[in-house]
Amino acid sequence: MTEPVLSIQNLSVRVPERARIGGGAGDLTVVEGLDLSICPGERVALVGESGSGKSITARAILQLNRALVYDGSIRWDGTELLGAGERRMRRLRGSEISMIFQDPMTALNPVLTIGQQVAEPLVVRGVARREALRRAAEMLDRLGVPKAKERLKAYPGQFSGGMRQRVVMAAALIAEPRLLIADEPTTALDVRVQEQVLDLIEAMSREMSLSVLFITHDLAIVAGLANRVAVMYRGRLVEDRPVDELFENPRHPYTRGLIGSIPRLDADPDTRLQTVGDFMATEGPTV
Incomplete structure (x- = not known):
């Protein structure tokens, strides 16, 4: 077992x-x-x-x-x-170990871009910012966010509830937790x-x-x-x-x-x- x-x-x-x-x-x-x-x-x-x-x-x-x-x-x-x-x-x-919290409407910082928030788990671990953003776009694309690379500069208020939840999931999964x-x-x-x-x-x-x-x-x-x-x-x-x-x-x-x-x-x-x-x-x- x-x-x-x-x-x-x-x-x-x-x-x-x-x-x-x-x-x-x-x-x-x-x-x-x-x-x-x-x-x-x-x-x-x-x-x-x-x-x-x-x-x-x-x-x-x-x-x-x-x-x-x-x-x-x-x-x-x-x-x-x-x-x-x-x-x-x-x-x-x-x-x-990563965690998705309850409400996608409040889980994201409204004054930071989507790219900043998804890439943050990599940046704080020493990954170069450009590489972290590239991987952020890849993860958002895997999770079905359309035009992911272009939307890295968007803010949470420009996303629907379902898309925000995909962003939250991307931030949780980008460092490949177990x-x-x-x-x-x-x-x-x-x-x-x-x-x-x-x-x-x-x-x-x-x-x-x-x-x-x-x-x-x-x-x-x-x-x-x-x-x-x-x-x-x-x-x-x-x-x-x-x-x-x-x-x-x-x-x-x-x-x-x-x-x-x-x-x-x-x-x-x-x-x-x-x-x-x-x-x-x-x-x-x-x-």
């Missing part, structure tokens, strides 16, 4: 009392006892409602919230990341553009042998993308299984609720749509 490139074991994340917004006594645990691994080239979907701990888990991998308290282990290629210094993490971010963390990458995009973005992520994963951690609250969009689905509920992992098995026979009532609340085209319009709460009268076993 292939060894995982990323291995998370018994991860717990707490917000210390001093950092809690609005006060509150004691530390607040937002992720507890999480185990998750990703193998080379594997696409894993981390699914759950807003507030379940998905994004906090993703940001913990890259140590983006230094004010939080972490326990457990996050190992990348066998090397422990929890407790790693900022200098080590800066070398890792972008070159080995793991891409995509945090709700289809937020604020219409259904057709969502499909295009998902197709791009799958295509780049295959082309670059790229591992993907795909974070979403929408279980409906992961069936054609993920090899495996991990479901989070209230900061805990409650199910982690191959995608086909999970959809055919969900074990936890929360997973059944996520699946059962997906609208169906063949449903009776007069019938009330079920909610996750309808399935949560009793909580089943975790993973």
Whole structure:
């Protein structure tokens, strides 16, 4: 069996009392006892409602919230990341692990050109500016941005939402990382553009042998993308299984609720749509 490139074991994340917004006594645990691994080239979907701990888990991998308290282990290629210094993490971010953040409308700096922002991960690693821009145009072209070389001097406001997301993806992939963390990458995009973005992520994963951690609250969009689905509920992992098995026979009532609340085209319009709460009268076993 292939060894995982990323291995998370018994991860717990707490917000210390001093950092809690609005006060509150004691530390607040937002992720507890999480185990998750990703193998080379594997696409894993981390699914759950807003507030379940998905994004906090993703940001913990890259140590983006230094004010939080972490326990457990996050190992990348066998090397422990929890407790790693900022200098080590800066070398890792972008070159080995990249992240796409939620909203393409706000992920880009409006006063910097597209070329500057896509080329930046290479420039900060010592690549000459001209070469970095050349490779930026190549990456944008691979991701389907028309007239990519000409548009390097354009600004984010001149791009549609779908094109901005392609730009964000280009910046994340230009340094050829081995793991891409995509945090709700289809937020604020219409259904057709969502499909295009998902197709791009799958295509780049295959082309670059790229591992993907795909974070979403929408279980409906992961069936054609993920090899495996991990479901989070209230900061805990409650199910982690191959995608086909999970959809055919969900074990936890929360997973059944996520699946059962997906609208169906063949449903009776007069019938009330079920909610996750309808399935949560009793909580089943975790993973």
